[in-house]
Structure formats: C-alpha cells, structure tokens
Amino acid sequence: MNARQAPPRTLNVALEERSYPIHIGSQVLGDPAMLRPYLAGRQVLIVTNETVAPLYLASLKQGLGDDLEVRELILPDGEHTKTLASVERIWDALLEAGFNRQCTLVALGGGVIGDMTGYAAACYQRGVAFIQVPTTLLSQVDSSVGGKTGVNHPRGKNMIGAFWQPRAVVIDTATLATLPGRELTAGLAEVIKYALIRDLDFLAWLETHMAALRGLDETSLSEAILRSCATKAEIVAADETEQGVRALLNLGHTFGHAIEAHQGYGYWLHGEAVGAGMHMATLLSRQLGWLAEVEVERVSALLASAGLPLAAPANMDAKAFLERMRLDKKNRDSRIRLVLLRALGDACLHDDTPPALLESFLEGYSRA
Amino acid sequence: MNARQAPPRTLNVALEERSYPIHIGSQVLGDPAMLRPYLAGRQVLIVTNETVAPLYLASLKQGLGDDLEVRELILPDGEHTKTLASVERIWDALLEAGFNRQCTLVALGGGVIGDMTGYAAACYQRGVAFIQVPTTLLSQVDSSVGGKTGVNHPRGKNMIGAFWQPRAVVIDTATLATLPGRELTAGLAEVIKYALIRDLDFLAWLETHMAALRGLDETSLSEAILRSCATKAEIVAADETEQGVRALLNLGHTFGHAIEAHQGYGYWLHGEAVGAGMHMATLLSRQLGWLAEVEVERVSALLASAGLPLAAPANMDAKAFLERMRLDKKNRDSRIRLVLLRALGDACLHDDTPPALLESFLEGYSRA
Structure with a gap:
C-alpha cells in the first residue's frame, strides 16, 4: 500500500431482491473478498478482451481461487465487436x-465487454449470475451500474439488449493507470454528466479536481467514481427500467449517439460523443432561455479542461443529426425527446422543442 | 354463433405489475376487444408463419383495425426455425x-412463433410489449402462459432466452379445427400433465372427455384449456422465474427433451416426447415405490387414449438419455433433477435418484 492509495469503499445499489454492492478501491481486483461471495456456484466464465487480458486476467483468476471451474473467453477489443455474433x-x-444455471459470468474490461457479458448472462438459460469488473473510467461510472446490457445493430446502438443486474461490481482504480489518456477523458464526460444532471456541488468539485483526476490521483478518482455511481444508483433505484427519471442519464446521449452512429461506432469514443452532445444540450438549453451565457461557458470550460471535443464532426449536417435522432429509444411515437438543462444541476426531459428551432439549432451548430 | 360455441372466458395471471389476462373463446381472434386494449402504441408487428398466415392473418389484422401502423413478418414453419437467426x-x-419502444409484437402461431416473438420483444430496445395469439393446443395450454421465451441452440433446447410476460393472451379454440391431428394429440400431453402434477379431479374429467376433446367439441376444449391455463397460471404466479414449484411443470420434460434433442428437433413433436417422458416418469416413480401398478396403468391408458406414444425411439439407449439429461437446466451442479410423482396428482422435484437405479431403469425402458 502506498500513501496515495485510498481504502476500499462500498456503495449499495438498492433494487430490492436485485440489490448489489459496488466495491471501489485500489488493487481490489485480485481480492477474494470482493469476488467470491457473489458467485452463484462453482462454474465461472471470465469474459475479457485482448487488451485487458494480458494486464489483469491473471490477478483476477488468482482472486477467484483455484477450487473453482474457471474458464476464460478472450474477445477482440473495440466497439465494433459489440455485436450479437460476439x-x-x-x-x-x-x-x-x-x-x-448456477454458473457466473465475470466481465473484465470496459463497457463493451460489460454490456455483452451482461446480455449473455441475461439470456443464457433465461438468466444467470454475473459480476462486473470494469477497467475503464467510462464503464466504472456508467455502464457497470444500472443493469443495461446489450449489443449494437447495424441500424442503431444498443438496439438489442435486456435489463439485467450484476451480483456485484468491483472497481479497481489502479486499472486506470493503463488506460489510454483519450479513454480517461471519455470517461470524464460521464462524470461531468452526473454533476450537470443533479449535483451542482459536484460540478464545483470537478472544476477544482480536474487536474488531479487527469493526473490519476487515486483519492480523487475514487471520490469522483463513488459520487458518480451514487448518483446513478439513486436514479436507477428510482426507475429501474427507464419509465421516467432514468432517462435523464441520457443527457448528451441523443446527440452523442447520432454522432457515434454517423461516424461508425468506434471512431468517436462514446464519451467523446457524449461530451460534444452535452455541449449541444447546453447550447440548446441556452436557446430555450433556460441557461445564461456564463453558465454555458462554465460547462464548455469544464468539458475542455477534461480534454473533450466541443465541435461536431465536420461531415455532419442538421439532416444527418435528425435522421439518426429519430430512431432514439427515448422517442414517443414520432416526437424527438431530448434531455436538456433547466438549470445547471437540474436536467429535464423535453419533447416539445419546436422542430424548426431544433433544425435551425443543428444547422447553426454543425456549421460552427 | 352455433350451438357448440362456448362464450368467451377470461382468466387473470397474477404477476403484480406484469399481470395479464388470458381470453379463451371461439372465433375471438378477430375481435377488437380482445386485442386493442393491450397495444402499447400505434406500431404493431405481427409475426406468424407460412402455415398459419393464410388461415388467420387476415382475421387478426381486421381485428386490429385500420388506424394502426401494422406490419407483418411471415417466417417458415417448424421447430428447426426456432433459432437466433429467426x-x-x-x-x-x-x-x-x-x-x-412503444411498439407491440403480436405472435400468431404455435409455440415456436410465440417463443421467438416473445424473446424478440424481451430484447428489442431492452423490452417492448407483446401479445400472444396461440393457434395450437400445445401453445394455448403451455407456452403462451408463463413468460418463458427463447430459442434453441445446436447444443440444447431453449438454451437462449428470457422471462418476458405478454400483455394479453388470446386463445381462439376455433383455430384447432385446422390443426393436424398429430399436433392436437401432442397438445393433449401437456393437458394431461397438469392433471398428473396436481389435479386428480381433472384427471378423472380427462378420462371421460378424451373422445370429445379429440372430436374438437368446443365446450370441452374450452374447459380443458381453461383448467390447464389456470393451473399453470397459479404455479407461475407462485414462482415466476422457476426457483422452486415452477419446476414441477417439467414433468416428463427431462426425458422428453432428451428424446427431442437426440432425434433432432422436429422429428418427434414436443408433446409426443413429453408424453413418452411422462410415461417414463410414471414408471420410475413406480420403481421408487411411490405409485401402484394400477396407477401406472391408468396413466398409460390415458396417454394412449390421447394417441400419445409410450415407447422410446428405437435408436436411444440409456447412455444416449443420460448424456442429454446431464445438460438439463434444472440440474444443480452435477446432479440430475427429475420431476416424479409421489402420487397421482402430486408431483415432486427429486434429485437423489440413485445413479445406478436411474441407469438400470433407462436400460430396461429403452430395451422394452
């Protein structure tokens, strides 16, 4: 243990009989206490990818112990592998x-591995246990909490999937040391999202700790992950299957998904697209008169300090955005629903943005 | 309405916020009152097959009305189409x-169409509404109640799937008039199963009404379907995800699945295999000293009067049965679990049949 190492902390996601703990700490990945209590039986399949396996698979297996029937499946890395075929x-x-049915799947990797493994667990023999061991910041603060699992379809992201909760989530902040900087930045987009949705104090905290986070200070990382997961866990507990408030977690995602889909998954990272998408949501909220210019600038500055892009891809015009946005899962019949900001720290679901305003906004943004 | 036509009856499946009605009647398939209240929105996809479409698709569409966006998908017929590719x-x-997400899938056909459409609904955008319109006796009394959906894998039946409840089930007994006799018989296997599991009165009723059922008497059919669905609904309500009592519904199924898998799906009908499997469960219960010889004969006589096979396929020996049975979803770790009869009308889950006894029983049965 070195001086920078924070002690492990545990957060409980309250979903009645589907409740589960999130353990957050440094070098917890090989700790039997974090994994073994959550196994359904003796059969374990670890699903990971070619990038993560050489770094962490051995530690994880050691943590599971040698009295189990442990198998491993190493898939290729990348968003393009997030398919039904995988x-x-x-x-x-x-x-x-x-x-x-008493087997347990363990997802070791980022959001792609977690989403696919969770979906595989949801549908194997109509549902078996799984444990998430997310190794990217994005998956630690986002996809490992909330039970959304699934894969992409050529016509849309996450179009095929299920709600399926893990038995436990084990977040090892030490894994972030091997994460490429671009992916750390992408994860910070989701961290900023929680602050913008409903935690103004956290927004201020992020403004003062962004350098520490990007410098991999473990105490700061642990705090940011815990606060992000706590916010997400609260929202998920209130609305497990996204009938209402949970949709707020999609701040920046309608625009972001449009960017990802249009560019072809994997060219823009999910977090990068969400970063630009949040910038767009902020600008549109300003046009609706809900935010002041100074607030928009505060958000842009924070996104930029995380290293996130603010501009749309050069090849996307308003039409390209609208086509993709019409297929968004949040839409009711033919109305486009957006998550916007009534104020900083106060997101809302909005489905009556006048179409002409939305179109002219998108035209202005994509020309900028 | 003719004199033989029974009035529609409704049964409620009590699953809290996932509760739904089962409507049973003659010529109810084109009745808007049976379908329209259960649609989630204006978008409807009817999934059916090449056999059923020419018979009932037009009536069903008429029942939905012409103010909706109705699409149809006509798949090939048969158990071999019950794949992820479909x-x-x-x-x-x-x-x-x-x-x-506000669309509704309507499954028009037998168990294969129902299971695939239900699974498609369970995982499309992480879950959308669906309505079952089962057109075979087997699917009317079995697969349309209880929320089990899924597809086969080359290595096992129903290995991939989800629990997903329909919004409503509409059972039109008039559709049985076009059902091949062999399939009617296969459906009767599941009807007999409910009697054997926990309804001795129903067993006696079946003994006196088997001829009427095989003669398509609508009042008798409606009664048999209602009693079967009521028993299944009670069991499912007590144990939605098969942690306990629901496993009793698998009477005859461990042996039956082994037969189906060994022969290649579709050669023996599911109900035929379950019929032989129930005969086997009865014989093994006799060997354990739980049933008297006269009770075994009573069951054999009822199965035979429905037209069901009692003998194993000629090409299956004990080893072939055991290999298939070891992959059964009910097993815990390496023990084979069977549903057996403590008495007629009283099924139980049994996982300590001595392996030597089971093997010698299978040897005796497959040589008989």
Whole structure:
C-alpha cells in the first residue's frame, strides 16, 4: 500500500431482491473478498478482451481461487465487436463447457465487454449470475451500474439488449493507470454528466479536481467514481427500467449517439460523443432561455479542461443529426425527446422543442 | 354463433405489475376487444408463419383495425426455425420499420412463433410489449402462459432466452379445427400433465372427455384449456422465474427433451416426447415405490387414449438419455433433477435418484 492509495469503499445499489454492492478501491481486483461471495456456484466464465487480458486476467483468476471451474473467453477489443455474433461466442463457450444455471459470468474490461457479458448472462438459460469488473473510467461510472446490457445493430446502438443486474461490481482504480489518456477523458464526460444532471456541488468539485483526476490521483478518482455511481444508483433505484427519471442519464446521449452512429461506432469514443452532445444540450438549453451565457461557458470550460471535443464532426449536417435522432429509444411515437438543462444541476426531459428551432439549432451548430 | 360455441372466458395471471389476462373463446381472434386494449402504441408487428398466415392473418389484422401502423413478418414453419437467426429477422423487421419502444409484437402461431416473438420483444430496445395469439393446443395450454421465451441452440433446447410476460393472451379454440391431428394429440400431453402434477379431479374429467376433446367439441376444449391455463397460471404466479414449484411443470420434460434433442428437433413433436417422458416418469416413480401398478396403468391408458406414444425411439439407449439429461437446466451442479410423482396428482422435484437405479431403469425402458 502506498500513501496515495485510498481504502476500499462500498456503495449499495438498492433494487430490492436485485440489490448489489459496488466495491471501489485500489488493487481490489485480485481480492477474494470482493469476488467470491457473489458467485452463484462453482462454474465461472471470465469474459475479457485482448487488451485487458494480458494486464489483469491473471490477478483476477488468482482472486477467484483455484477450487473453482474457471474458464476464460478472450474477445477482440473495440466497439465494433459489440455485436450479437460476439454474444453468441459467449453462449457457445458456456454450452461447450456444459455450464448450468448456477454458473457466473465475470466481465473484465470496459463497457463493451460489460454490456455483452451482461446480455449473455441475461439470456443464457433465461438468466444467470454475473459480476462486473470494469477497467475503464467510462464503464466504472456508467455502464457497470444500472443493469443495461446489450449489443449494437447495424441500424442503431444498443438496439438489442435486456435489463439485467450484476451480483456485484468491483472497481479497481489502479486499472486506470493503463488506460489510454483519450479513454480517461471519455470517461470524464460521464462524470461531468452526473454533476450537470443533479449535483451542482459536484460540478464545483470537478472544476477544482480536474487536474488531479487527469493526473490519476487515486483519492480523487475514487471520490469522483463513488459520487458518480451514487448518483446513478439513486436514479436507477428510482426507475429501474427507464419509465421516467432514468432517462435523464441520457443527457448528451441523443446527440452523442447520432454522432457515434454517423461516424461508425468506434471512431468517436462514446464519451467523446457524449461530451460534444452535452455541449449541444447546453447550447440548446441556452436557446430555450433556460441557461445564461456564463453558465454555458462554465460547462464548455469544464468539458475542455477534461480534454473533450466541443465541435461536431465536420461531415455532419442538421439532416444527418435528425435522421439518426429519430430512431432514439427515448422517442414517443414520432416526437424527438431530448434531455436538456433547466438549470445547471437540474436536467429535464423535453419533447416539445419546436422542430424548426431544433433544425435551425443543428444547422447553426454543425456549421460552427 | 352455433350451438357448440362456448362464450368467451377470461382468466387473470397474477404477476403484480406484469399481470395479464388470458381470453379463451371461439372465433375471438378477430375481435377488437380482445386485442386493442393491450397495444402499447400505434406500431404493431405481427409475426406468424407460412402455415398459419393464410388461415388467420387476415382475421387478426381486421381485428386490429385500420388506424394502426401494422406490419407483418411471415417466417417458415417448424421447430428447426426456432433459432437466433429467426429472431434476428424479427429485430431487422422492427428496425427497418423504424419501430420504437412503444411498439407491440403480436405472435400468431404455435409455440415456436410465440417463443421467438416473445424473446424478440424481451430484447428489442431492452423490452417492448407483446401479445400472444396461440393457434395450437400445445401453445394455448403451455407456452403462451408463463413468460418463458427463447430459442434453441445446436447444443440444447431453449438454451437462449428470457422471462418476458405478454400483455394479453388470446386463445381462439376455433383455430384447432385446422390443426393436424398429430399436433392436437401432442397438445393433449401437456393437458394431461397438469392433471398428473396436481389435479386428480381433472384427471378423472380427462378420462371421460378424451373422445370429445379429440372430436374438437368446443365446450370441452374450452374447459380443458381453461383448467390447464389456470393451473399453470397459479404455479407461475407462485414462482415466476422457476426457483422452486415452477419446476414441477417439467414433468416428463427431462426425458422428453432428451428424446427431442437426440432425434433432432422436429422429428418427434414436443408433446409426443413429453408424453413418452411422462410415461417414463410414471414408471420410475413406480420403481421408487411411490405409485401402484394400477396407477401406472391408468396413466398409460390415458396417454394412449390421447394417441400419445409410450415407447422410446428405437435408436436411444440409456447412455444416449443420460448424456442429454446431464445438460438439463434444472440440474444443480452435477446432479440430475427429475420431476416424479409421489402420487397421482402430486408431483415432486427429486434429485437423489440413485445413479445406478436411474441407469438400470433407462436400460430396461429403452430395451422394452
């Protein structure tokens, strides 16, 4: 243990019989106490990717112990692998191993691995246990909390999936030391999102700690992850299957998904697209008269200090945005629903942005 | 209305916020009152197959009305189509149509169509509404109640799937007039199953009404379907995700699935395999000293009067049964769990049949 190392902290996600703990700490990935109590039986399949496996697979296996039947499946890395075909490889591996309903899937990697492994667990024999061990900042603060699992379809992101809760989430902040800087920045977009949605104090904290976060200060990282997960866990507990308030977590995502889909998944990182999307949501909220110019500037400055892009991809015009946005899962019948900011720290769901205003806004933004 | 036509009856499946009605009647398939209240929005995709479409698709569409956006997908018929690839066709159709989360899938057909459509609904945008319109006796009394959805994998039946409840089930007994006799018989296997599991009165009723059922008497059919669905609904309400009592519904299924898998899905009908499997469960219960010889004969006589096979396929020996049975979803770790009969009308879950006894029983049965 070095002086910078924060002690592990635990957060409980309250979902009745589907409640589960999130353990956050440095070098907790190989700690048996973090993993073993959450196994459903003796059969364990670790799903990871070619980037993460050489770094953390051995520690994780050591933490599981040698009295279990542990198998591993190492998939290629990247958003383009987030397909039904990859999930089929997980199902094939489970069936080849003869695993039954008491098996446990462990997702070791970023959001792609977590989403696919969770979906595989949700549908293997109509549902088996899984544990998330997210190794990117984005997955630690976002996709590992809340039970959204799934894969992309050529016509849209996350179009196929299920709500399925993990038995536990184990977040090892030490894994961020091997994360490329661009991905750390992408994760910070989601951290900033929680502050913008409903935590003005956290917004101020981020403004003073952004340098420490980007410098991988473990105490700051642990605090930012805990606060992000706590906010997400509260929202998910209030609305597990996204009937209402949970949709607020999509701040920046309608625009962001449009960017990702238009560029082809994986060219812009999800967090980068969400960063630009939050900038767009802030600008549109300003046009609706809900934010002051100085507030818009405060958000832009914070996004920029995290290293996030503010401008749309050069090849996207208003039409390109609108086409993609019409397929968004939040829409009701043919109305486009957006998450906007009534104020900083106060997001709302809005489905009556006048179409002409939205179009002219998108034209202005994409020309900027 | 003719004299044989029973008035529609409704049964409620009590699953808290996932509760839903089962409507049973003659010629109810085109009745707007049976369908329209359960639609989530204006977008409807009817999934059916090449056999059922020419018979009932037009009536169903008429019942939905012409103020909706109704699409249809007609898949090939048969158990061999119960694959993930078919479910992908449903997802592709939904995405091509640009359907959002407020869409409704309607499954028009037998268990294969119902299971695939239900699974497609469970995972499209992480879950949308669906309505079951089962047109075979088997699906009317079994697969349309209880929320089990899914597809087969080359290594096992129903290995991929989800629990997902329909908004409503509409059972039109008039559709049984076009059902091949062999399939009617297969459906009767599941009807008999409910009697054997926990309804001795119903067993006696079936003994006196088997001829009427096979003669398509609508009053008798309606009664048999209602009693079957009521028993299943009670069991499902007590144990939605099969942690305990719900496993009793698998009477005859461990042996039956082994037969189906070994023969290649579709050669033996599911109900036929379950019929032989129930006969096997009865014989094994007798060997354990739980049933008298006269009770075994009573069951054999009822199964035979429904037209069901009692003998195993000629090409299956004990080893073939055991290999398939080891992959059964009910097993805990490496123990084979069976549903057996403590008495007629009283099924139990049993996982300590001595392996030697089971093997010698299977040897004796497959040689008989």
